[in-house]
Amino acid sequence: MAKGNLPKLHSDFSVDCVIFGFDDEELKVLLVERNEPPFKAWKAIPGNLVYDQEDIDAAAERVLYELTGLHNIFLEQFYSFGSIDRHPQGRVITVAYYSIIKRNDNGLHPVSGYAKKAYWWPADNIPKLAFDHNEIVDKALQTLRHKISYEPIGFELLPEKFTLTQLQHIYEAILQKRIDKRNFRRKMLSYGLLTELNQKQKGVSHRAASFFKFNKSRYRSLKKKGFIFGLR
Amino acid sequence: MAKGNLPKLHSDFSVDCVIFGFDDEELKVLLVERNEPPFKAWKAIPGNLVYDQEDIDAAAERVLYELTGLHNIFLEQFYSFGSIDRHPQGRVITVAYYSIIKRNDNGLHPVSGYAKKAYWWPADNIPKLAFDHNEIVDKALQTLRHKISYEPIGFELLPEKFTLTQLQHIYEAILQKRIDKRNFRRKMLSYGLLTELNQKQKGVSHRAASFFKFNKSRYRSLKKKGFIFGLR
Protein backbone atom coordinates (compact mmCIF):
# COMPACT_ATOMS: atom_id res chain seq x y z
CA MET A 1 0.00 0.00 0.00
CA ALA A 2 1.25 3.43 -0.87
CA LYS A 3 0.53 5.05 2.48
CA GLY A 4 3.75 5.95 4.22
CA ASN A 5 5.06 8.36 6.81
CA LEU A 6 4.28 11.39 4.81
CA PRO A 7 3.96 14.92 6.14
CA LYS A 8 0.45 15.96 7.21
CA LEU A 9 -1.26 18.69 5.27
CA HIS A 10 -3.67 21.18 6.65
CA SER A 11 -7.21 20.58 5.45
CA ASP A 12 -7.24 21.35 1.76
CA PHE A 13 -9.08 20.70 -1.43
CA SER A 14 -8.41 19.24 -4.79
CA VAL A 15 -10.10 18.71 -8.11
CA ASP A 16 -10.30 15.43 -10.01
CA CYS A 17 -11.30 14.95 -13.64
CA VAL A 18 -13.00 11.99 -15.23
CA ILE A 19 -12.48 12.38 -18.96
CA PHE A 20 -14.38 10.01 -21.19
CA GLY A 21 -13.05 9.54 -24.69
CA PHE A 22 -14.97 8.26 -27.67
CA ASP A 23 -13.60 7.43 -31.11
CA ASP A 24 -16.47 5.89 -33.13
CA GLU A 25 -15.94 2.60 -31.36
CA GLU A 26 -15.43 2.40 -27.69
CA LEU A 27 -15.84 4.50 -24.58
CA LYS A 28 -12.61 4.96 -22.65
CA VAL A 29 -11.48 6.83 -19.58
CA LEU A 30 -8.33 8.92 -19.31
CA LEU A 31 -5.96 7.68 -16.64
CA VAL A 32 -2.55 8.85 -15.57
CA GLU A 33 0.30 7.03 -13.95
CA ARG A 34 1.21 8.96 -10.84
CA ASN A 35 4.78 10.06 -10.39
CA GLU A 36 4.48 11.44 -6.85
CA PRO A 37 3.54 9.99 -3.50
CA PRO A 38 1.09 9.09 -2.22
CA PHE A 39 0.14 6.26 -4.56
CA LYS A 40 3.27 6.83 -6.64
CA ALA A 41 3.21 4.59 -9.75
CA TRP A 42 -0.51 3.86 -9.30
CA LYS A 43 -3.07 4.55 -11.93
CA ALA A 44 -5.38 7.44 -11.14
CA ILE A 45 -7.63 9.98 -12.75
CA PRO A 46 -5.99 13.36 -13.26
CA GLY A 47 -6.32 15.50 -10.15
CA ASN A 48 -4.43 17.79 -7.86
CA LEU A 49 -4.73 20.45 -5.19
CA VAL A 50 -6.39 23.79 -5.90
CA TYR A 51 -4.29 26.90 -5.44
CA ASP A 52 -5.31 29.39 -2.78
CA GLN A 53 -6.35 32.06 -5.24
CA GLU A 54 -7.84 29.91 -7.92
CA ASP A 55 -11.41 29.27 -8.91
CA ILE A 56 -12.25 25.56 -8.72
CA ASP A 57 -13.42 25.39 -12.33
CA ALA A 58 -10.15 26.99 -13.42
CA ALA A 59 -8.22 24.61 -11.21
CA ALA A 60 -9.85 21.63 -12.90
CA GLU A 61 -8.80 22.93 -16.30
CA ARG A 62 -5.27 23.63 -15.16
CA VAL A 63 -4.80 20.28 -13.47
CA LEU A 64 -6.13 18.40 -16.46
CA TYR A 65 -3.72 20.30 -18.70
CA GLU A 66 -0.73 19.72 -16.46
CA LEU A 67 -1.29 16.01 -16.16
CA THR A 68 -2.40 15.18 -19.68
CA GLY A 69 -1.69 18.08 -22.01
CA LEU A 70 -5.39 18.47 -22.80
CA HIS A 71 -6.93 21.91 -22.81
CA ASN A 72 -10.04 23.76 -23.91
CA ILE A 73 -12.25 21.02 -22.58
CA PHE A 74 -15.64 21.82 -21.12
CA LEU A 75 -15.60 20.32 -17.65
CA GLU A 76 -18.74 19.84 -15.68
CA GLN A 77 -18.74 19.42 -11.93
CA PHE A 78 -20.77 16.42 -10.77
CA TYR A 79 -19.98 15.57 -7.14
CA SER A 80 -17.63 16.22 -4.23
CA PHE A 81 -16.00 13.52 -2.17
CA GLY A 82 -15.09 14.26 1.41
CA SER A 83 -14.56 11.16 3.53
CA ILE A 84 -12.10 11.86 6.31
CA ASP A 85 -9.55 9.31 5.24
CA ARG A 86 -9.81 9.41 1.49
CA HIS A 87 -6.31 10.93 1.30
CA PRO A 88 -3.54 9.28 3.31
CA GLN A 89 -1.71 12.56 3.90
CA GLY A 90 -4.49 14.50 5.52
CA ARG A 91 -7.90 15.90 5.02
CA VAL A 92 -8.56 16.58 1.36
CA ILE A 93 -12.00 17.17 -0.03
CA THR A 94 -12.13 16.82 -3.78
CA VAL A 95 -14.51 18.36 -6.25
CA ALA A 96 -14.96 16.03 -9.21
CA TYR A 97 -15.54 17.06 -12.83
CA TYR A 98 -16.26 15.09 -15.95
CA SER A 99 -16.30 15.58 -19.66
CA ILE A 100 -16.53 13.50 -22.78
CA ILE A 101 -14.35 14.26 -25.76
CA LYS A 102 -13.27 12.97 -29.14
CA ARG A 103 -10.45 10.59 -28.59
CA ASN A 104 -7.48 10.37 -30.90
CA ASP A 105 -4.60 8.27 -29.86
CA ASN A 106 -1.91 10.86 -30.12
CA GLY A 107 -1.06 13.78 -27.97
CA LEU A 108 -1.39 12.79 -24.33
CA HIS A 109 1.70 14.32 -22.81
CA PRO A 110 1.88 15.24 -19.15
CA VAL A 111 3.25 18.76 -18.86
CA SER A 112 4.12 18.60 -15.17
CA GLY A 113 6.15 15.90 -13.51
CA TYR A 114 3.22 14.78 -11.34
CA ALA A 115 2.19 12.24 -13.94
CA LYS A 116 4.58 9.88 -15.67
CA LYS A 117 2.18 9.21 -18.51
CA ALA A 118 -1.44 9.51 -19.54
CA TYR A 119 -3.46 7.00 -21.52
CA TRP A 120 -6.96 5.84 -22.40
CA TRP A 121 -8.46 2.84 -20.68
CA PRO A 122 -11.69 0.99 -21.58
CA ALA A 123 -14.54 2.34 -19.48
CA ASP A 124 -16.02 -1.09 -18.88
CA ASN A 125 -12.91 -2.50 -17.27
CA ILE A 126 -11.28 0.07 -15.01
CA PRO A 127 -8.34 -1.23 -12.94
CA LYS A 128 -7.81 -0.51 -9.27
CA LEU A 129 -7.05 3.18 -8.90
CA ALA A 130 -5.41 5.42 -6.32
CA PHE A 131 -7.45 7.04 -3.52
CA ASP A 132 -11.23 6.65 -3.95
CA HIS A 133 -10.91 7.17 -7.69
CA ASN A 134 -12.86 4.03 -8.58
CA GLU A 135 -15.83 5.44 -6.72
CA ILE A 136 -15.42 8.74 -8.53
CA VAL A 137 -15.29 7.09 -11.96
CA ASP A 138 -18.39 5.01 -11.16
CA LYS A 139 -20.35 8.06 -10.19
CA ALA A 140 -19.18 9.91 -13.31
CA LEU A 141 -20.38 7.06 -15.51
CA GLN A 142 -23.78 7.10 -13.84
CA THR A 143 -23.95 10.84 -14.35
CA LEU A 144 -23.00 10.54 -18.00
CA ARG A 145 -25.63 7.86 -18.67
CA HIS A 146 -28.25 9.91 -16.95
CA LYS A 147 -27.28 13.04 -18.78
CA ILE A 148 -27.53 11.59 -22.27
CA SER A 149 -31.22 11.00 -21.68
CA TYR A 150 -31.95 14.69 -21.55
CA GLU A 151 -29.14 16.51 -23.32
CA PRO A 152 -27.56 16.23 -26.76
CA ILE A 153 -24.20 14.97 -25.64
CA GLY A 154 -23.14 13.47 -28.90
CA PHE A 155 -22.34 16.54 -30.89
CA GLU A 156 -19.27 17.48 -28.93
CA LEU A 157 -17.83 14.12 -29.89
CA LEU A 158 -18.36 14.36 -33.59
CA PRO A 159 -16.89 16.45 -36.35
CA GLU A 160 -19.13 19.24 -37.52
CA LYS A 161 -20.38 16.99 -40.30
CA PHE A 162 -21.28 13.52 -39.18
CA THR A 163 -23.41 10.58 -40.19
CA LEU A 164 -26.37 9.29 -38.23
CA THR A 165 -24.58 6.01 -37.67
CA GLN A 166 -21.72 7.82 -35.98
CA LEU A 167 -24.23 9.49 -33.71
CA GLN A 168 -25.95 6.20 -32.98
CA HIS A 169 -22.66 4.61 -31.97
CA ILE A 170 -22.22 7.25 -29.29
CA TYR A 171 -25.57 6.47 -27.76
CA GLU A 172 -24.86 2.77 -27.90
CA ALA A 173 -21.45 3.15 -26.30
CA ILE A 174 -22.71 5.29 -23.44
CA LEU A 175 -25.99 3.53 -22.79
CA GLN A 176 -24.39 0.14 -23.35
CA LYS A 177 -27.17 -1.25 -25.45
CA ARG A 178 -28.06 -1.85 -29.07
CA ILE A 179 -30.50 0.59 -30.64
CA ASP A 180 -32.74 -0.04 -33.63
CA LYS A 181 -31.44 1.96 -36.56
CA ARG A 182 -34.79 3.00 -37.99
CA ASN A 183 -36.24 4.02 -34.67
CA PHE A 184 -33.09 5.91 -33.76
CA ARG A 185 -33.03 7.86 -37.00
CA ARG A 186 -36.70 8.72 -36.81
CA LYS A 187 -36.35 9.98 -33.26
CA MET A 188 -33.25 12.07 -33.87
CA LEU A 189 -34.68 13.63 -37.01
CA SER A 190 -38.02 14.34 -35.30
CA TYR A 191 -36.47 17.12 -33.23
CA GLY A 192 -35.80 19.09 -36.40
CA LEU A 193 -32.30 19.95 -35.23
CA LEU A 194 -30.28 17.92 -37.71
CA THR A 195 -29.78 19.33 -41.17
CA GLU A 196 -28.93 16.94 -43.96
CA LEU A 197 -26.10 18.26 -46.11
CA ASN A 198 -25.56 17.69 -49.81
CA GLN A 199 -22.47 15.72 -49.04
CA LYS A 200 -21.73 12.06 -48.65
CA GLN A 201 -18.93 9.92 -47.38
CA LYS A 202 -16.19 9.17 -49.93
CA GLY A 203 -14.03 6.11 -50.41
CA VAL A 204 -16.06 3.77 -48.25
CA SER A 205 -16.66 0.30 -49.56
CA HIS A 206 -20.38 0.47 -49.07
CA ARG A 207 -23.16 2.86 -49.85
CA ALA A 208 -22.03 6.33 -48.80
CA ALA A 209 -23.83 7.90 -45.87
CA SER A 210 -25.15 11.46 -45.86
CA PHE A 211 -23.55 13.98 -43.62
CA PHE A 212 -25.63 16.00 -41.18
CA LYS A 213 -24.98 18.94 -38.98
CA PHE A 214 -26.47 19.88 -35.62
CA ASN A 215 -28.28 23.19 -35.33
CA LYS A 216 -26.75 24.31 -32.07
CA SER A 217 -28.19 27.79 -31.85
CA ARG A 218 -31.68 26.54 -32.55
CA TYR A 219 -31.19 23.91 -29.87
CA ARG A 220 -30.17 26.54 -27.35
CA SER A 221 -33.23 28.63 -27.97
CA LEU A 222 -35.57 25.63 -27.76
CA LYS A 223 -33.88 24.48 -24.58
CA LYS A 224 -34.67 27.79 -22.91
CA LYS A 225 -38.33 27.09 -23.57
CA GLY A 226 -38.14 23.73 -21.82
CA PHE A 227 -37.42 21.51 -24.81
CA ILE A 228 -35.53 18.32 -24.01
CA PHE A 229 -33.30 16.53 -26.50
CA GLY A 230 -32.60 13.01 -25.39
CA LEU A 231 -32.96 9.31 -25.73
CA ARG A 232 -33.94 7.01 -22.90
CA MET B 1 -22.20 45.66 2.99
CA ALA B 2 -21.10 43.25 5.65
CA LYS B 3 -17.52 42.84 4.48
CA GLY B 4 -15.17 44.36 7.00
CA ASN B 5 -11.59 44.09 8.14
CA LEU B 6 -11.95 40.55 9.28
CA PRO B 7 -9.10 38.13 9.87
CA LYS B 8 -8.11 35.99 6.88
CA LEU B 9 -8.64 32.28 7.12
CA HIS B 10 -6.52 29.67 5.46
CA SER B 11 -8.33 27.94 2.63
CA ASP B 12 -11.13 25.95 4.16
CA PHE B 13 -14.43 24.34 3.41
CA SER B 14 -17.95 24.54 4.59
CA VAL B 15 -21.29 22.88 4.05
CA ASP B 16 -24.57 24.62 3.29
CA CYS B 17 -28.06 23.14 3.48
CA VAL B 18 -31.11 24.03 1.43
CA ILE B 19 -34.08 22.56 3.29
CA PHE B 20 -37.40 22.64 1.50
CA GLY B 21 -40.49 22.33 3.65
CA PHE B 22 -43.91 21.27 2.51
CA ASP B 23 -47.13 21.29 4.53
CA ASP B 24 -49.99 20.35 2.14
CA GLU B 25 -50.00 23.86 0.79
CA GLU B 26 -46.87 25.64 -0.08
CA LEU B 27 -43.21 24.96 -0.69
CA LYS B 28 -40.92 26.92 1.60
CA VAL B 29 -37.20 27.17 2.26
CA LEU B 30 -35.57 27.18 5.66
CA LEU B 31 -33.58 30.34 6.33
CA VAL B 32 -31.66 31.50 9.37
CA GLU B 33 -30.81 34.94 10.59
CA ARG B 34 -27.07 35.04 11.04
CA ASN B 35 -25.69 36.10 14.39
CA GLU B 36 -22.00 36.21 13.45
CA PRO B 37 -19.95 38.14 10.96
CA PRO B 38 -19.59 38.11 8.07
CA PHE B 39 -23.10 39.02 6.99
CA LYS B 40 -24.24 39.34 10.60
CA ALA B 41 -28.04 39.84 10.75
CA TRP B 42 -28.46 38.78 7.13
CA LYS B 43 -30.71 35.98 6.06
CA ALA B 44 -28.88 32.89 4.90
CA ILE B 45 -29.30 29.18 4.47
CA PRO B 46 -27.86 27.14 7.33
CA GLY B 47 -24.18 26.48 6.77
CA ASN B 48 -20.83 26.49 8.52
CA LEU B 49 -17.26 25.27 8.35
CA VAL B 50 -16.42 21.57 8.43
CA TYR B 51 -14.24 20.33 11.27
CA ASP B 52 -10.84 18.89 10.43
CA GLN B 53 -11.77 15.37 11.37
CA GLU B 54 -15.33 15.30 10.17
CA ASP B 55 -16.94 13.65 7.19
CA ILE B 56 -18.71 16.22 5.01
CA ASP B 57 -22.06 14.40 5.15
CA ALA B 58 -21.80 14.34 8.94
CA ALA B 59 -20.85 18.00 8.96
CA ALA B 60 -23.96 18.89 6.99
CA GLU B 61 -26.12 17.10 9.54
CA ARG B 62 -24.36 18.72 12.46
CA VAL B 63 -24.51 22.22 11.03
CA LEU B 64 -28.17 21.89 10.19
CA TYR B 65 -28.87 20.76 13.73
CA GLU B 66 -26.85 23.52 15.34
CA LEU B 67 -28.49 26.27 13.35
CA THR B 68 -32.05 25.06 13.26
CA GLY B 69 -32.56 22.23 15.76
CA LEU B 70 -33.50 19.81 12.98
CA HIS B 71 -32.00 16.36 12.95
CA ASN B 72 -32.42 12.94 11.34
CA ILE B 73 -32.90 14.52 7.96
CA PHE B 74 -31.66 12.79 4.85
CA LEU B 75 -29.42 15.30 3.15
CA GLU B 76 -28.33 14.87 -0.41
CA GLN B 77 -25.29 16.63 -1.82
CA PHE B 78 -26.03 18.43 -5.09
CA TYR B 79 -23.23 20.85 -5.96
CA SER B 80 -20.12 22.60 -4.69
CA PHE B 81 -19.46 26.29 -4.99
CA GLY B 82 -15.90 27.52 -5.12
CA SER B 83 -15.52 31.00 -6.55
CA ILE B 84 -12.49 32.70 -5.13
CA ASP B 85 -14.35 35.55 -3.54
CA ARG B 86 -17.57 33.93 -2.45
CA HIS B 87 -16.55 34.41 1.20
CA PRO B 88 -15.28 37.82 2.29
CA GLN B 89 -12.94 36.39 4.91
CA GLY B 90 -10.93 34.10 2.71
CA ARG B 91 -11.08 31.14 0.46
CA VAL B 92 -13.99 28.89 1.38
CA ILE B 93 -15.32 26.21 -0.89
CA THR B 94 -18.76 25.01 0.13
CA VAL B 95 -20.41 21.69 -0.51
CA ALA B 96 -24.17 22.17 -0.76
CA TYR B 97 -26.85 19.71 0.34
CA TYR B 98 -30.58 19.71 0.03
CA SER B 99 -33.58 17.90 1.43
CA ILE B 100 -37.31 18.23 1.51
CA ILE B 101 -39.25 17.59 4.68
CA LYS B 102 -42.68 17.86 6.26
CA ARG B 103 -43.00 21.33 7.60
CA ASN B 104 -44.73 22.11 10.86
CA ASP B 105 -44.52 25.56 12.20
CA ASN B 106 -43.15 24.73 15.58
CA GLY B 107 -39.76 23.67 16.69
CA LEU B 108 -37.14 25.65 14.82
CA HIS B 109 -34.68 26.56 17.52
CA PRO B 110 -31.06 27.32 16.80
CA VAL B 111 -28.91 25.34 19.21
CA SER B 112 -25.71 27.28 18.67
CA GLY B 113 -25.35 31.02 18.80
CA TYR B 114 -24.38 31.27 15.13
CA ALA B 115 -28.01 31.77 14.18
CA LYS B 116 -30.36 34.15 15.91
CA LYS B 117 -33.44 32.40 14.58
CA ALA B 118 -34.63 30.02 11.92
CA TYR B 119 -37.82 30.24 9.88
CA TRP B 120 -39.57 29.12 6.74
CA TRP B 121 -39.75 31.37 3.73
CA PRO B 122 -41.83 30.91 0.54
CA ALA B 123 -39.72 29.23 -2.12
CA ASP B 124 -41.05 31.42 -4.89
CA ASN B 125 -39.98 34.66 -3.27
CA ILE B 126 -36.56 34.30 -1.66
CA PRO B 127 -35.07 37.55 -0.32
CA LYS B 128 -31.48 38.64 -0.83
CA LEU B 129 -29.26 36.25 1.10
CA ALA B 130 -25.73 36.27 2.47
CA PHE B 131 -22.76 35.05 0.40
CA ASP B 132 -23.78 33.34 -2.85
CA HIS B 133 -26.72 31.68 -1.14
CA ASN B 134 -29.27 32.86 -3.69
CA GLU B 135 -27.34 31.00 -6.36
CA ILE B 136 -27.24 27.91 -4.14
CA VAL B 137 -30.98 27.97 -3.49
CA ASP B 138 -31.69 28.38 -7.22
CA LYS B 139 -29.59 25.40 -8.09
CA ALA B 140 -31.24 23.34 -5.33
CA LEU B 141 -34.67 24.16 -6.70
CA GLN B 142 -33.64 23.08 -10.18
CA THR B 143 -32.27 19.86 -8.73
CA LEU B 144 -35.46 19.19 -6.79
CA ARG B 145 -37.66 19.74 -9.84
CA HIS B 146 -35.50 17.51 -11.92
CA LYS B 147 -35.43 14.83 -9.28
CA ILE B 148 -39.17 14.53 -8.87
CA SER B 149 -39.40 13.38 -12.46
CA TYR B 150 -37.57 10.17 -11.73
CA GLU B 151 -37.88 9.46 -8.02
CA PRO B 152 -40.79 9.18 -5.60
CA ILE B 153 -40.02 12.24 -3.57
CA GLY B 154 -43.44 12.72 -2.12
CA PHE B 155 -43.59 9.95 0.42
CA GLU B 156 -41.06 11.48 2.75
CA LEU B 157 -43.34 14.46 3.02
CA LEU B 158 -46.49 12.65 3.91
CA PRO B 159 -47.67 10.71 6.90
CA GLU B 160 -47.58 6.96 6.43
CA LYS B 161 -51.24 7.08 5.46
CA PHE B 162 -52.10 9.75 2.97
CA THR B 163 -54.67 10.63 0.35
CA LEU B 164 -53.98 10.88 -3.34
CA THR B 165 -54.88 14.54 -3.25
CA GLN B 166 -52.18 15.18 -0.68
CA LEU B 167 -49.71 13.48 -2.97
CA GLN B 168 -50.89 15.48 -5.95
CA HIS B 169 -50.41 18.72 -4.06
CA ILE B 170 -46.75 17.89 -3.59
CA TYR B 171 -46.22 17.42 -7.29
CA GLU B 172 -48.08 20.61 -8.03
CA ALA B 173 -46.08 22.61 -5.49
CA ILE B 174 -42.72 21.39 -6.72
CA LEU B 175 -43.42 21.40 -10.44
CA GLN B 176 -45.37 24.65 -10.17
CA LYS B 177 -48.21 23.54 -12.39
CA ARG B 178 -51.74 22.20 -12.17
CA ILE B 179 -52.17 18.50 -12.81
CA ASP B 180 -55.32 16.73 -14.00
CA LYS B 181 -56.73 14.69 -11.11
CA ARG B 182 -57.83 11.67 -13.10
CA ASN B 183 -54.64 11.40 -15.07
CA PHE B 184 -52.57 11.85 -11.94
CA ARG B 185 -54.40 9.14 -10.03
CA ARG B 186 -54.24 6.70 -12.91
CA LYS B 187 -50.52 7.24 -13.34
CA MET B 188 -49.67 6.93 -9.66
CA LEU B 189 -51.77 3.82 -9.22
CA SER B 190 -50.35 2.25 -12.39
CA TYR B 191 -47.02 1.62 -10.71
CA GLY B 192 -48.70 -0.78 -8.30
CA LEU B 193 -46.85 0.74 -5.37
CA LEU B 194 -49.74 2.40 -3.58
CA THR B 195 -51.99 0.25 -1.42
CA GLU B 196 -55.47 1.49 -0.66
CA LEU B 197 -56.35 1.06 3.00
CA ASN B 198 -59.78 0.40 4.49
CA GLN B 199 -59.71 3.78 6.13
CA LYS B 200 -61.05 7.15 5.23
CA GLN B 201 -60.68 10.68 6.37
CA LYS B 202 -62.90 11.71 9.26
CA GLY B 203 -64.53 14.99 10.13
CA VAL B 204 -64.06 16.61 6.75
CA SER B 205 -66.96 18.56 5.35
CA HIS B 206 -66.90 16.77 2.03
CA ARG B 207 -66.74 13.23 0.84
CA ALA B 208 -64.01 11.44 2.80
CA ALA B 209 -60.92 10.39 0.86
CA SER B 210 -59.36 6.95 1.12
CA PHE B 211 -55.97 6.60 2.70
CA PHE B 212 -53.14 4.90 0.87
CA LYS B 213 -49.69 3.76 1.82
CA PHE B 214 -46.52 3.53 -0.25
CA ASN B 215 -44.86 0.15 -0.63
CA LYS B 216 -41.31 1.24 -0.01
CA SER B 217 -39.58 -2.11 0.03
CA ARG B 218 -41.20 -3.12 -3.22
CA TYR B 219 -40.13 0.20 -4.73
CA ARG B 220 -36.56 -0.41 -3.69
CA SER B 221 -36.42 -3.80 -5.31
CA LEU B 222 -38.00 -2.52 -8.53
CA LYS B 223 -35.61 0.39 -8.60
CA LYS B 224 -32.64 -1.95 -8.59
CA LYS B 225 -33.98 -3.47 -11.79
CA GLY B 226 -34.11 -0.08 -13.49
CA PHE B 227 -37.70 0.89 -12.70
CA ILE B 228 -38.34 4.64 -12.59
CA PHE B 229 -41.10 6.21 -10.52
CA GLY B 230 -41.80 9.72 -11.63
CA LEU B 231 -43.96 12.31 -13.24
CA ARG B 232 -42.80 14.65 -15.95
Next chain:
DNA sequence: GCAAAAGTGTTAACTTTACACCCATGT
Protein backbone atom coordinates in the same frame (compact mmCIF):
# COMPACT_ATOMS: atom_id res chain seq x y z
C1' DG C 1 -79.87 22.34 0.17
C1' DC C 2 -75.44 24.04 -0.44
C1' DA C 3 -70.49 24.03 -0.53
C1' DA C 4 -66.42 21.36 -0.96
C1' DA C 5 -63.52 17.90 -2.31
C1' DA C 6 -63.62 12.66 -3.77
C1' DG C 7 -64.03 9.59 -7.14
C1' DT C 8 -64.68 7.80 -11.77
C1' DG C 9 -64.09 6.43 -18.07
C1' DT C 10 -63.64 7.29 -22.68
C1' DT C 11 -61.67 8.96 -26.76
C1' DA C 12 -58.19 10.90 -29.77
C1' DA C 13 -53.50 12.00 -30.43
C1' DC C 14 -49.15 10.72 -29.97
C1' DT C 15 -45.06 7.79 -28.98
C1' DT C 16 -42.69 3.63 -28.86
C1' DT C 17 -41.49 -0.82 -30.40
C1' DA C 18 -40.65 -4.59 -33.41
C1' DC C 19 -39.42 -6.03 -37.58
C1' DA C 20 -36.81 -7.11 -43.14
C1' DC C 21 -35.49 -5.82 -47.39
C1' DC C 22 -33.26 -3.23 -51.22
C1' DC C 23 -29.40 0.23 -52.30
C1' DA C 24 -24.79 2.04 -53.34
C1' DT C 25 -20.00 1.39 -53.19
C1' DG C 26 -15.26 -0.80 -53.26
C1' DT C 27 -12.74 -4.79 -53.94
Next chain:
DNA sequence: ACATGGGTGTAAAGTTAACACTTTTGC
Protein backbone atom coordinates in the same frame (compact mmCIF):
# COMPACT_ATOMS: atom_id res chain seq x y z
C1' DA D 1 -20.37 -11.32 -57.40
C1' DC D 2 -19.85 -10.44 -52.86
C1' DA D 3 -19.28 -8.00 -48.55
C1' DT D 4 -20.37 -3.92 -46.08
C1' DG D 5 -22.99 -0.69 -44.04
C1' DG D 6 -26.88 2.96 -45.72
C1' DG D 7 -31.40 3.86 -46.05
C1' DT D 8 -36.38 3.12 -45.74
C1' DG D 9 -42.24 2.00 -43.83
C1' DT D 10 -45.81 -0.03 -41.33
C1' DA D 11 -48.69 -1.91 -37.90
C1' DA D 12 -49.59 -2.98 -33.06
C1' DA D 13 -49.06 -1.70 -28.41
C1' DG D 14 -48.65 1.53 -25.11
C1' DT D 15 -48.85 6.20 -23.19
C1' DT D 16 -50.53 10.75 -22.63
C1' DA D 17 -53.90 14.40 -22.72
C1' DA D 18 -58.22 16.40 -22.62
C1' DC D 19 -62.48 16.53 -20.75
C1' DA D 20 -67.53 16.63 -16.87
C1' DC D 21 -70.44 14.63 -13.92
C1' DT D 22 -71.98 12.04 -9.66
C1' DT D 23 -70.96 10.97 -4.69
C1' DT D 24 -70.28 11.84 0.11
C1' DT D 25 -69.98 14.68 4.01
C1' DG D 26 -70.61 18.68 7.35
C1' DC D 27 -72.86 22.68 8.15
